[in-house]
Amino acid sequence: MTPEPVIELESLTKRYGDHEAVRGIDLSISRGEVFALLGPNGAGKTTTVEILEGYRTATSGTVQVLGADPATAGDDWRARVGIVHQETKLPEDLTCAELVEFQALLYPRPIDPAEALRLVGLEPQRGQRCSTLSGGQQRRLDVALGIIGDPELIFLDEPTTGLDPEARRQAWELVEQLIGSGKTVLLTTHYLEEAERLADRLAVIVGGRIVAEGTPASLGGRGEAETTVSFRLTGGLGDPPALDGLEVGPATADAAPLVRVRTWRPTEVVGLLAAWSRDAGSDELPELAVTRRSLEDTYLALVAEHGDPSPADLEATR
Secondary structure, eight states: OOOOEEEEEEEEEEEETTEEEEEEEEEEEETTOEEEEEOOTTSSHHHHHHHHHTSSOOSEEEEEETTBOTTTOOHHHHTTEEEEOSOOOOOTTSBHHHHHHHHHTTSSSOOOHHHHHHHTTOGGGTTSBGGGOOHHHHHHHHHHHHHTTOOSEEEEESTTTTOOHHHHHHHHHHHHHHHHTTOEEEEEOSOHHHHHHHOSEEEEEETTEEEEEEOTTTGGGGGGSOEEEEEEOOGGGOSOOOOTTEEEOOOOSSSOOEEEEEESOHHHHHHHHHHHHHHTTOSSOTTOEEEOOOHHHHHHHHHHHHOOOOHHHHHHTO
8 A cells, every 4th residue: 555645746846036946846745754864064955845844835836735725724733733943042031841831722622731841851851941952952842842732744854953962862863753743754964974964865956956865875876886805814814815896905004004996896896805814714804894884975066966056046045
């Protein structure tokens, strides 16, 4: 059975005067999916998301989110959507519990405010004023406000911007909890590690167009890209086998030569090297590593190939 689409875009465009910020985007996101939207500043990513959220209207094309056009959808539709903005100004004098309880009044079928705070790990801070929360705690409170209406679809806009590494990983764990509850999530982020960890699929927008779409492992042909197998050539191993793509680096005062084999058949190469190593009397190849092109490498190559936005483009999409 084909999964039910939650978001469907066909030939979406958005113009600001003479500038076309979004240039014919087609996209489908299924129920229960976590989809990451990547792109440099000014590429049209924010404009696209704001159209999906109902904050902007499309110039042309078809937009369907939860079966309705966000530009004309009513309160019932909005109650099914949760939005966690990149930056939120929290009222300093309210406690966490007071703010979440107030937000719950805006929805017809909210989850229990105490449960929302528990889900985001803020039960101990329920009576604490918002102004006294750490950056990571404030971000957790933002998420509590975004999920209090028990939405089917959640927009997460740069959810970990400005957080330290520990707080960022805690935020990822929180998002994974939301994923486990069956929510559909549209994520925007500049952190490629974040997209790789959280997203089922992702797309890269450059110059108002989607230039690549797929899973984190397959984006831009990444899954079929050349792989590098490397190890240290210690004295007991002797000369390495003659393999296509083999390079032997220089020895240094601190380390044996680093051998690299660039190959399209990494499993075969590792097997040949393992047999050679055993024949040389070593059960392990020192510092053996198998490295594929990273998601960041793939993303940067796509952005370079399709062109960075000009300063005029950046200004037009602010």
